[in-house]
Amino acid sequence: MKCSEFVQEMEAVLDPGTVASLRAELEAHLGKCGKCRVVVDTCRKTISFYRDEELQPVPAGLRDRILKALADAPRRKS
């Protein structure tokens, strides 16, 4: 497997639920290729940074505006 082919299929390493045979082929490439290991590791860190990012409070007054709009809104009951 070439590095360019590995990168195309990298999702299979980063995401669960991969077909075992493909995963084995990718893991075999990773075992031999330091560059692709670094790409996978840094992609994992990239995803973690964004996934674990602290949620910021919404701007002041937004919730009040939402709640006022809801209180004024017509709605049919189910």
Place this chain on the structure above:
Amino acid sequence: MAAESLKAPASADDETALVVAAQGGDLGAFERLVERYERRLFRLAERITSNAEDAEDVVQESFLKAYTKLAQFQRNSRFYTWIVRITVNEALMRLRKHKGSRMVSLDDDIQTEDGLIPREVEDWHPNPEQQYTRHEVQGILQRAIQSLALPYRAVFQLRDVEEFSTEETAEALDISVPAVKSRLLRARLQLREKLNRYFKKHREAVSI
């Protein structure tokens, strides 16, 4: 990192109880849903519109639309998934209103080799976030994702941040499953490349 950002938005059972109560006319139950999801939806709307004021309007409109159409929500999917789809649509409509529909498309064919071949391959500092203050890291992450093209950052946000499945992401963005996969790969590689500048082990001085 705050504990709240690490867990799922809410337990499905708890969410269902609130939705059932809200569908029965309990406004307070719907307000609990607003409190629970407003921050995640604001972040999503801001990522798509790249504008905090637009994101505020988008979030307000999305909750209002969900509330007025709550009777139509069949509970076949999670409420959160449903309101994310509403928010994505509202955010795209807002963008199109400002920029024109031809400038805002998730259907653009952007299948190029750009960003697909990693240019710089160097390991990162073991704890790169310790090299910067929390505020600096937030700024780096925000600028990096906002510099991605809309089709990439929308897919990345839904798949990797909101943890939607590939199929849910395709449905929310009205694009094909192969398009989600292709754009996710490019988004991840491009973001990695952008963050590499700041987080690699042997970095030169970079301004933040």
